[in-house]
Amino acid sequence: MLFWIPRLLALAACLLALGCASPRLPPSPASHPPSPLSAEQSNGVAIHALGLVGTPYRYGGNTPEGGFDCSGLIGYVYRHSAGQAMPRTVARLAGFGRPVAASDIRSGDLVLFGAATPSHAGIYVGDGQFVHAPSTGGEVRLDRLDGVYWSRQPVQVRRL
Structure with missing residues (x-):
């Protein structure tokens, strides 16, 4: 009469195992290292960013x-x-890719501004310039790293 208890327990264990084996969501981008970009891809990033200059700023956009x-x-x-x-x-971007010395910056690199935790970021496009979406009411624009405002900000450079 009690011979069915072990079978029932085995069936319950199988059902639990199936439930735990359901597919998992893919990891978030910050949980695995990015693929290194080729020089061609980095230049493509810079060109694409330049093409978006003039697009309106929108928080969360x-x-x-x-x-x-x-x-x-x-x-x-x-x-x-x-x-x-x-x-x-921006906080997660600060840990993405690998750090690069500002003297080794190249097109397509990320520039992150702020002290301990960066609060703003852009894409370096070469010749001391970067593209970014700066503020409410503004638009995506091209600025210089050595400009009056940006040269006074702590900056980190990251490369994918």
């Missing part, structure tokens, strides 16, 4: 039609130019 904030601009450009998924916040 991540499309040319809806506008961009700084991390939305970066995510859009890297996704469409290099097929690279990027973290959605």
